[in-house]
Amino acid sequence: MGGKRKNRERKAKPIGPKNGEKFTITHLGRHGDGVAALDSGPVYIPFALPGETVTIQRAGNEIANPSPDRIEPFCPHFTRCGGCMTQHLRQDTYIEWKRGTVETALRNRKIKAPVLDLVDAHGAGRRRTTLHIRNKGGVLVAGFMRAGSHDLIELDACPILAPPLANAPELARGLGGAVPDLSGSLDIQITATNSGLDCDIRGIDKLSLDARMNLGELAEQYDLARISVDGEAVAERRRPILKFGIADITPPPGEFLQATVVGEETLAGLILAKVGPAKHAADLFSGIGTFALRLAEQSALTAVDGWAPAVEALTHAARHTPGLKPVTVKQRDLSGHPLLSNELNRFEAVVFDPPRAGAKEQAYELATSKVKTIVAVSCNPVTFARDAEILIKGGYELIDVTPVDQFKWTAHVELVGHFERE
Secondary structure, eight states: OOOOOOOOOOOOOOOOOOTTEEEEOOOTTTTTTTEEEEEEEEEEEETTTOOOEEEETTTOOOOOOTTTBBBOOTTTTTBBBOOOOTTTTTTHHHHHHHHHHHHHHHTTTTTTOOOOOOEOOOOOOBBBEEEEEEEEEEHHHHHHHHETTOOOOEEOOOOBBOOOGGTHHHHHHHHHSSTTTTTEEEEEEEETTTTTEEEEEESOOOOOOOHHHHHHHHHHTTOOOEEETTEEEEEEEOOOOEETTEEEEOOTTTTOOOOHHHHHHHHHHHHHHHHHHSEEEEEEEEEETTEEEEETTTTTEEEEEEEHHHHHHHHHHHHHHHTOOOOEEEOOOOOOOOOOOHHHHHOOOOEOOOOOTOOHHHHHHHHHHHHHHEEESSSHHHHHHHHHHHHHTEEEEEEEEEEESSSTTOOOOOOEEEEEEO
16 A cells, blocks of 8 residues: 555653642743653643742642742632733833743744843733633633633633723624524634724634624614624624724725734834835735735835735735835735745845744745845744754844744744845
């Protein structure tokens, strides 16, 4: 028989700490949990801090000597909800740890470059949330999953969300109740836009006429801009509008957005400053034009992305925004079919903002190109460091890296890396 044989041997699962065991925490891990470094390997203990001695207990771990870096968390759901991991950590230590995750990723690739101060970009809070809905004995429950499990933690409110999302759990329960005889679970994404809340419901097998009518009534009741089901608009009272520089854009349902308004503005400002007065620039993995539309205010711009709805939304916004330089929008899967070096050579500057997996293949093409300035935006320091190593080996110098903190109290960090051809 042709082909490779499948390895059916099961890998042994790591054994977690046992009830009654005692550990001394040596440092914080990349995901924000405390790490006890043992000869047999590291042990990870959530919500523990360096210097603490922790005794594992089923009812809740006991801490013998709380760290001076430990503070009182501000959210009553902390340690239960799977959202935040570091509300118990003093601010200056938190900043040092988060900036350190970027430094460590670069050091592991033997990359030497200045890592600038961490920029606090939380602003008024996150403008988007995804709540899970379940029917528990005839009662609809809305909330987030418990850390590391499928248990649903019911929420009354979430203090890290922007003010327009203050009633998000109530709204999510209302939207879930609009689906007759809900027996499974739903995911409801709610986004604050300039023209109102935009809601996208996922997990409905078949949308009945009654459900459509119910959702239309809820859109009126809560003054929503739009309700979509699995990406299809079913009730639109007005277009959801986002503003990118001087351009207005209507995002497709569920399309990726930067987590906070301040985070988006911070990243865009860094990009614009580093690109400078380039006559012709490219934005790769452009999405709906978060950076492309701003760049087009100062440079002729080519934007490339693989998702058709994003390309269509960006194209429409560019055509209907007076004052922009010429904008060309192309649909292309850059992960599988990157722009080749000879296609890149006509650009003075290239910006790329890939998914968490990074842009390995595109980085190889950039590394052999003649592009003068490259600005990389990333939400994953590990894959950024891998791609940066490719560019550096191709002759680019990493001038600096700026970490941006819009996912506060989590392990997630955005960054902007500035490369120049040597």
